[in-house]
Amino acid sequence: MGAVKGTVSYTRFYVWGELEGSFQDRFMRSIRNRTFEPLVAQEPDDEHIGWCSIEDPFDLELTRDKVFNNNFLNLALRIDRWRIPQPVFKAHFAEAERQHLERKGREKLNKREKDDLKVFINKRLRKQVIPAMKITDLSWDMDGQVVRFWNNSAKMHERLLEIFEKTFKLKLVPESPYSNAVRRGITEKQALSLVNLELSTFHKRGED
């Protein structure tokens, strides 16, 4: 959340690469290929990631008019994950294990049987829970070549970098003092100077 309403906390990313030709159709095809697909309890995946509408995370019918607003490309990154509380899982597993052993007349399950039972319990419990959903707005100013991503966590940034590059075949440079300096237009010589500078000492040594 954030691009449309809510808290204004975000990270800027700079787009590395040029937009060539009529990119809108190409982008729409790539976005549709990476549109979010809901999790299914019977499938083994623990998590799904993909794009959804910035207006409504349940709107997965992404069309050009929902994505492009003048010079902005607006999407939301949706990540759904099954989250079964550990104590609940453990309790169900212990009960199933007890019944299984009783049926087989044995004292212990081997590793493979335990793994199979875990998968079975997971599938059964997934039918009773709703996946945890994480939505993060993204707004790409295509004139300024700036992407604003409404999340400041490094982990989420990694997820964004991966899916953005796969979708748009363009790299993102995260905001930082150095990348901002490049965007401000420092020269090659100044860039070399910057990375070789050292932190200034502002206090009198011996007082720290």
Add this chain to the structure above:
Amino acid sequence: MDLLDAIEAGRFLGREFLVWLWFESEVLEGQFEMPDGERFELWLESQLTLESEAAEQEITRMRGAAPSFTSEAHEALRRGKLPIQARIRIERGQQAFGCVLTAKTMTLSSATLPQLIKEDEEERFYERMYLIEELEKMVDSLYERFLSLRLSPVWETQVLPMIRRWVADSKQADAKKYRAAWAEVAPIGKGKKAGWVIEAP
């Protein structure tokens, strides 16, 4: 040099930027000017976090009306702690902006913007983005100003000694001398612009 290495190598600039912003807002009494001549007022307010360079665990977190003006904040600077996060407030005409600036990443968070006036949802989005860009423009212009100073010999010869005197005693800031030092500072970017990858000379 690899871009990620350059990003890591330049992280410290964010902390220096916050020290300079703190210093300049006190010396110039919060009066700033954009390259196009537009003026605004800026000061550090309500939230300030300082961290020791020697020991990363030594953190001073301050909240209140104006923590940067307190003796505790100046004492932390004297002891070698540097700001890693600060809330800034900018007033431009009737408009008030605010945000928390994180030194390491230069990200803006918990920003406050002037009240939106558009009714239509789509128009509100454009208005919101416009105000965000205006806030960024002001912060970026300050950063550019800081870079031009930091990359100039004037930083070592004149400005850094002035900041050190101000750290030792905040009453020791001479606005006249500081303004005069700027006469020798050239704007950044006169020459071939840097790309994302630094080419070895």
